[in-house]
Amino acid sequence: MIRIIKSWSKRVLNSLFGRKDNIKLGFYGPPNAGKTSLANIICKDWTGEEIGSVSDVPHETRSVQVKEKVEIEHKGKKLTFKIADTPGIATKIDYEDFLKFKMKKKAAKKRAKEATQGIIESIKWLDDMDAIIVVLDATENPYSQVNITVVGNIAAKEKPVLIIANKIDLKKANVKTIEAAFPEYEVVGISAKKKKNIDDFYEALFRLSKKV
């Protein structure tokens, strides 16, 4: 009975303050930036299960992976998310790039086809998302066509955006360059691999959720 009253009052309060409870959170960005690594940390922390596999070979995630009802608690506040980890968006996919990773030609061509399919799928899913986490590799030049197009198009759809500058554990990483490239967005530097600054990420995620 108490549970029913609690759930009812939560729904009433949420509707009063216009807050959505099951926030559809999409992870977008170029391949190998660490979208799945970060999504895995969240899913593992709060559901005990990972969302997808991670690899050094680009385009490891080739279809949208979804984790429903991920309840995150941060500083006494709770929010529920539907997490969608999307395939990396690229403008060029060439199977020969995969051959360097000792992949057979046939498998590489299949991967290229699936990656292309994945990009179209990622873009289609965008409309359904409430908020977007754009994960960028902080060791790479942020002014790439993919980054500018992805961030620009998400902004055009008026979705709240948080930019994650991943791989800050690496010497080449430069969060400031990313901040300079996207001055109108909050940028949080993290290392998904070393689990560095994850608390700052959660803090920013809760701030982002208020904009939904």
Add this chain to the structure above:
Amino acid sequence: MPHQCVHCSKVYEDGSDAVLKGCKDCGSRFFFYLSHEKLEKIRSSGKERLNLTSAEKKQIEEDVRDIVGVEEEDAPIVMDFESVKVIKPGKYLLDIGNLFNKERPLVYKLEDGKYIVDLIGSMQRGKKGV
């Protein structure tokens, strides 16, 4: 709008029913969309043939059907180089700005078992934001 058959390179100058019924020369239902400028270029140079082997064309058609998720072999497909360009099997160029700006679906169902895959840039709207 002009189309070119991927398999035999025959050019159709307008919205010919060949797209739905199949190429009048080879029966294929796999076409490239041609812009009017491209059509003029082809006409003036006299070079109509595509620089792909028939095995590559077959593979590209199979891949494109897979990518857009159309299983029916006789469903017509019109490819547009402005959104997804297949250079060779396993080599793709994507215009993500164009893909982001499409409000219409990629696959239209015409009737049972008949679909048309729209990767056509002619409907490209004014680009926003970028």
